[in-house]
Amino acid sequence: MTIRFSTSVTSGLFGIAVLASPVQATTFVVPSFAIGVLTDDNVFITADNRQKDVITRLSPGLTAGYESERLQLGASYSQDIESYRDNPDLDATDMRRYASADLLYRLSELVVFSVDAVHTESRIPAELNVSSGAGEGRIQGQRSSINPALSYRFSERSSARIDYTHTRDRLADEAEGETNALNVEYEHVLTPNSQMTYGYTYTHFAFDNLMVGTMDQNEAVHTPRIGIVHNFSAFTTLSAQAGPSYSEDEVGANVAILLQRRYSNGQFTFGFDRSAASLVGEPGLVELNVVNATMSHDFTNRFSVNITASYSEVLRKDIVLSDADVARASVGARYRINDYTAVDASFSHSNQHTTLLDRKRSIPRNVAMLTLTFSYPRRSEPVAFAR
Numbered sequence: 001m002t003i004r005f006s007t008s009v010t011s012g013l014f015g016i017a018v019l020a021s022p023v024q025a026t027t028f029v030v031p032s033f034a035i036g037v038l039t040d041d042n043v044f045i046t047a048d049n050r051q052k053d054v055i056t057r058l059s060p061g062l063t064a065g066y067e068s069e070r071l072q073l074g075a076s077y078s079q080d081i082e083s084y085r086d087n088p089d090l091d092a093t094d095m096r097r098y099a100s101a102d103l104l105y106r107l108s109e110l111v112v113f114s115v116d117a118v119h120t121e122s123r124i125p126a127e128l129n130v131s132s133g134a135g136e137g138r139i140q141g142q143r144s145s146i147n148p149a150l151s152y153r154f155s156e157r158s159s160a161r162i163d164y165t166h167t168r169d170r171l172a173d174e175a176e177g178e179t180n181a182l183n184v185e186y187e188h189v190l191t192p193n194s195q196m197t198y199g200y201t202y203t204h205f206a207f208d209n210l211m212v213g214t215m216d217q218n219e220a221v222h223t224p225r226i227g228i229v230h231n232f233s234a235f236t237t238l239s240a241q242a243g244p245s246y247s248e249d250e251v252g253a254n255v256a257i258l259l260q261r262r263y264s265n266g267q268f269t270f271g272f273d274r275s276a277a278s279l280v281g282e283p284g285l286v287e288l289n290v291v292n293a294t295m296s297h298d299f300t301n302r303f304s305v306n307i308t309a310s311y312s313e314v315l316r317k318d319i320v321l322s323d324a325d326v327a328r329a330s331v332g333a334r335y336r337i338n339d340y341t342a343v344d345a346s347f348s349h350s351n352q353h354t355t356l357l358d359r360k361r362s363i364p365r366n367v368a369m370l371t372l373t374f375s376y377p378r379r380s381e382p383v384a385f386a387r
Contacts, residue, residue, distance in 0.1 A: 024068060024069055024383055025066065025067065025068035025071075026066075026067050026068075026382075026383055027064075027065065027066045027067075028064065028065050028067075029062070029063075029064045030063045030064070030375055030376070030377065031060075031061070031062050031375070031376060032059075032060070032061040032062070032063070032373060032374065032375040032376075033058075033059070033060050033373070033374050033375075034057075034058070034059040034061075034371050034372065034373040034374070035056075035057070035058055035059075035371070035372055036056075036057045036059070036344075036369055036370060036371030036372070037055070037057070037369070037370050037371075038054070038055040038056075038057060038367060038368065038369045039052070039053075039055075039367070039368045039369075040052065040055060040366075040367050041364075041365065041366045041367075042363070042364065042365040043055075043084070043087060043090065044137065044138060045124060045136050045137055045138060045365060046136060046137060046363065047361040047362055047363050050364075051086070051087070052086075053084050053085055053090075054084075054085040054086070055082050055083065055084050055085070056083045057080055057081065057082050057083075057371075058080075058082075059078060059079065059080050060078070060079060061076065061077060061078035061079070062076065062077050062078075063075070063076040067382050067383040067385075068383055069106075069383060069385065070105070070106045070385075071103075071104070071106070072102075072103070072104040072105075072383075072385050073101075073103055073104075074100075074101065074102045075099075075102075076099070076100050077097075077098070077099045077100075078096075078097075078098050079093075079096065079097050079098075080094075080095040080096040080097075081093045081094075081095065082095040090138070092123060094121065095122070095123055096120075096121060096122045096123070096127070097120070097121040097122075098118075098119070098120050098121075099118070100116070100117065100118045100119070101115075101116075102114070102115065102116045103115045104385060109153075110152055110153045110154075111150065111151070111152055111153075112150075112151045113148075113149070113150055113151075114148070114149045114150075114151075115146065115147065115148045115149070116145075116147045117144075117146040117147070118143075118144070118145050118146075119142070119143075119144045120143050120144075121140070121142040122140075122141060122142075123139065123140055123141075124138060125137070125139060125141045125171060125280050125281050126350075126352075128141050128142070128143045128169065129279050129280055131288060131290050131312065132277075132279070132288055132312040132314055132326055133312055133326040133350060133352070134312065134324055134326055134352065135279065135280065135281070136352065136363055139172050139174070139281075140171075140172045141169070141171045141172065141280050142169065142170050143167065143168070143169040143170075143280055144167070144168050144169075145165060145166065145167040145168075146165070146166050147163060147165045147166075148163065149161060149162065149163030149164075150162055156189070157188060157189040158186070158187065158188045158189065159186075159187050160186045160187070161183075161184075161185045161187075162182075162183070162184050162185075163182075163183050164180070164181070164182050164183070165179070165180070165183070166180055167179040167180075167181075169278075169281075170280075171280055171281030174281060175207070175208060175281045175282065175283060176208040177205065177207045177208070177280070177282075178205075178206045178207075179203060179204070180203070180206075181201055181202065181203040181204075182201070182202045182203075183199065183200070183202075184199060184200050185197060185198070185199035186198045186199070187229075193230060193231040193232075194229065194230045194231070195228070195229050196226070196227070197226070197227040197228065197229065197241060198226055198227075199224070199225050199226075199227070199241070200222075200223065200224045201221075201222075201223040201225075202220070202221075202222055202223075203220070203221045203276070204218065204219075204220050204221075205218065205219045205220070205278055205285060206218050207278070207284060217284065219248065219249075219284075219285050220248065221245055221246065221247045221285070222245070222246040222247075223243055223245045223246075223254045223275075223276075224243045224244065225241045225243030225254060226241070226243060227239065227240055227241030227256075235261060235262045236259075236261050236262075237259075238257075238258070238259050238260075239256075239257070239258045239259075239260075240256070240257045240258075241255070241256045241257075242254065242255045242256075245275070245276055247276065247285070252274075252276065252287060253274060254274060254275050254276075255272065255274040255275075256271075256272070256273050256274075256275075257271060257272045257273075258270070259271070265297055265298045265299070266295065266297035266298055266304075267295075267296055268293070268294070268295045269293065269294050269295075270292070270293045271290075271292050271293075272289075272290070272291050273288070273289070273290045274288070274290075275287075275288055276288070279314070282316075284316070284317060285317070286315060286316050286317075287314075287315040288312065288313070288314060288315075289312070289313040290311070290312045291310065291311045291312075292308070292310035293308070293309050293310070294306070294307065294308045294309075295307045295308075302335060302337075303333070303334070303335050304333070304334050305331070305332070305334075306331070306332045306333075306334075307329075307330070307331050307332075308328075308329065308331075309328070309329045309330075310326075310327075310328045310329075311325065311326070311327050311328075312326040312327075312328075313325045314326070322354060322355035323354070323355075324352060324353060324354035325352070325353050325354075326351070326352045327350065328348070328349070329348070329349050329350075330346060330347065330348035330349070331346065331347055331348075332344060332345065332346035332347075333345050333346070340374060340375055340377075341372070341373070341374055342372075342373045342375075343370075343371070343373075344369075344371040344372075344373065345370050345371075346368070346369050346371075347366070347367070347368045347369075348367050349364075349365070349366050350364070350365050351363065351364045351365070352364075
């Protein structure tokens, strides 16, 4: 069953809530339902014979949680059901599925334990490669991950965190990959506005061999790094980390930069990330370079706009597929009619360039969507988590 991974995790997380005895606590269950109409000018996500279509989408969902000063639990599930006007063979009751669960638990004044688990399925592989947007065609794919972490505060000026991430992905019956990453990080406050970070990550990638069907392709990456977090003001923060990236075949660079600017009615972020990664459906490592920017603005308490843009570069060592780049941009607006109903309108553009057997290929895609969303009951104000 597609949601077995997340439901088993969720059951365990909610079981912990019964053992907790907080002074202040709240629970919530928020069902939702959305109906939308889309126009897609490249429904098969291909470079040749691009086809347009009009799609009707139904999206039931459910979010539930428990919050207290010591414990926070959350779980959600949603599913997309799509009907195509001109390509009825693409109709699907499980076009996308998304399930998640998270736990945040303060064991003591110094120790915090957390777990995040996510399971995603889609018939469009590019949607599973969230950072890069790389991928073409339509084929069933899925990606699951779980990330337990433990944080310890040594003093008012220093803290440490250790976490482990297990990720598994599959593209129909074609390719499967598994990633295990152990990460350790130490933070030290230098001044009221600056802190240093020191970290190390060991990541092991395993890919199946399509010829024999076993996970016999393995690569390990070691990434020590150093970074800084600086608050230029109460509204502007810069985070930066960098370090070498060692694998058996080569030495690269790992870089992560994030600039955040908050203001009274919204915020702006700009980021750059370079790292070794894997793509759903592809065996072997790639080097991923991503530049992205987002801006959100609330014009009123009912009307808001969000704009995003990104450019991704995928550097492959594959002998068949060459390097690729993906440019994406989107604009979305939401108008909340009342506490239970909202209207969303969006437009997104993407263009992927790659080379297959010495042939340059371009895969452009434009999607416009109008959606009406209902949710009930309205969520109450969350309980503050005492860190």
